[in-house]
Amino acid sequence: MNPERWQQVREALDRAIAVSDEERPGFLDRLCSGDSELRAEVESLLHSHEDAGTEFLQKPALDLASDAAHGSKARIGRRIGVYLVLEQIGEGGMGEVYRAVRADGQYDKEVAIKLVRAGLDRSSVLERFRHERQVLASLDHPNIARLFDGGTTDDGIPYLVMELIEGTPIDAYCDAHRLTVTERLRLFLQVCSAVQYAHQRLVIHRDIKPGNILVTKEGIPKLLDFGIAKILDPAATASATLINPMTPEYASPEQVRGEPITTATDVYSLGVVLYQLLTGRSPYPKDTRAPHELARAICEHEPARPSTVASRPL
Amino acid sequence: MEIWGSAVQGNSSTQVTQLLGRWRSGDREALDALVPLVYDELKRIAQRYLRNERPGHTLQSTALVHEAYVRLTNQQLPQWQNRAHFFAVAAQLMRQILVDHARAHRADKRGGGACKLTLEDAEQSVRQVDVDVVALDDALKTLSTMDPQQGKVVELKFFGGLSIEDTAEVLGISSSTVKRDWITARAWLHRELDRSATL
Numbered sequence: 001m002n003p004e005r006w007q008q009v010r011e012a013l014d015r016a017i018a019v020s021d022e023e024r025p026g027f028l029d030r031l032c033s034g035d036s037e038l039r040a041e042v043e044s045l046l047h048s049h050e051d052a053g054t055e056f057l058q059k060p061a062l063d064l065a066s067d068a069a070h071g072s073k074a075r076i077g078r079r080i081g082v083y084l085v086l087e088q089i090g091e092g093g094m095g096e097v098y099r100a101v102r103a104d105g106q107y108d109k110e111v112a113i114k115l116v117r118a119g120l121d122r123s124s125v126l127e128r129f130r131h132e133r134q135v136l137a138s139l140d141h142p143n144i145a146r147l148f149d150g151g152t153t154d155d156g157i158p159y160l161v162m163e164l165i166e167g168t169p170i171d172a173y174c175d176a177h178r179l180t181v182t183e184r185l186r187l188f189l190q191v192c193s194a195v196q197y198a199h200q201r202l203v204i205h206r207d208i209k210p211g212n213i214l215v216t217k218e219g220i221p222k223l224l225d226f227g228i229a230k231i232l233d234p235a236a237t238a239s240a241t242l243i244n245p246m247t248p249e250y251a252s253p254e255q256v257r258g259e260p261i262t263t264a265t266d267v268y269s270l271g272v273v274l275y276q277l278l279t280g281r282s283p284y285p286k287d288t289r290a291p292h293e294l295a296r297a298i299c300e301h302e303p304a305r306p307s308t309v310a311s312r313p314l
Numbered sequence: 315m316e317i318w319g320s321a322v323q324g325n326s327s328t329q330v331t332q333l334l335g336r337w338r339s340g341d342r343e344a345l346d347a348l349v350p351l352v353y354d355e356l357k358r359i360a361q362r363y364l365r366n367e368r369p370g371h372t373l374q375s376t377a378l379v380h381e382a383y384v385r386l387t388n389q390q391l392p393q394w395q396n397r398a399h400f401f402a403v404a405a406q407l408m409r410q411i412l413v414d415h416a417r418a419h420r421a422d423k424r425g426g427g428a429c430k431l432t433l434e435d436a437e438q439s440v441r442q443v444d445v446d447v448v449a450l451d452d453a454l455k456t457l458s459t460m461d462p463q464q465g466k467v468v469e470l471k472f473f474g475g476l477s478i479e480d481t482a483e484v485l486g487i488s489s490s491t492v493k494r495d496w497i498t499a500r501a502w503l504h505r506e507l508d509r510s511a512t513l
Contacts, residue, residue, distance in 0.1 A: 007461070049498075
């Protein structure tokens, strides 16, 4: 197309885009009267304009190249250890989670593979992982997702292989099923039994939050990522400059202060979860969002009794 | 082992600033001297992005060109005209770097068809937008013969990762003109890529 013709076409296209769908045919009739070639061209480009949607070329080229090289898409259909990656099922502060299956056909049960986000110190993560894996793999409880295995991908990223749990976070589950207080407590007691079981084996979860307590279709709560926070916790190493993966909303005062963690840490987080399940809100004042404000609320704020803040009858 | 985040040597940052100034006042040779400096720096930063895992989901190209500018000129308070000139060069070089990168991938996977860059959308659904960067580069060359300004808009926005506003600043036109150029150029390019994909 020569430049003059293109100017004519793009001018017409530009104006046609601004016109509503209903008015467009009449508008094009007037605009391209007698020039059927122009009209065909504009209509074809209008079609492309719609096909292009909002995404086409929206993300800069380098980001696309980077996604292709490292993004989750690059993992689908590839192997991680002896597992074949089927699809991505999640993405959290810790890294991406995939659904996968044994590639050698030895077992056809699907597993969840969690890749540990780079940026954390890999060698110390791996060292802690080797240290902890046997303890964690020995946790065998109906309400705890099993840890099967782990290792490093070909490109050096640590990963964990876990029981695949398909479920809904406990808070969303309770609301979606409009559970009564008694039903909520029954569910919560099962979570407590899982935590008690682990504590008896001297394993602390360290990151209890609704997102780590999934309730299955059958109504069974399953605790995910038991002890994983310890493997990932940079505070356990000398390098203190890394980001703490701990979820502040459910953290205990000792976690916020960087003090030693005990089984009471989990009990505190369970308390925050229970508070939310019963009241529908956080025990801390509203609008406490910034990490430093939240940290202060966690250490200093005396929460109101759940019975006085329950916003609605459950 | 490269050390990232370290500032470029003082000499070379003064050099880049001076070259930008000379180029702005019409010295074409200054541009010739500038290009290799900017190219090397951009390539190093781009490779870091491509080699390492992503720091997050931020738009990296935008950060990259700005980072390159700060590092090369050592100007925390950018001189606006210099900055616009720098972005223009940088976007052009980024295009070259990324098209070369895509070509190299094509060669790697010979027989595997074109190397497509994949974008997962925010909802992480199955829907995806593929862009064959090499084909896009070809189409963009054709577009530039029909409308050089539209070609520049696409180069700055897509390859340079610049915002509408920065693109407008570089080209010395209004933001609304950039938007119009962008929308019609996108429609045309989308059609060209569709056609080249079905050939």
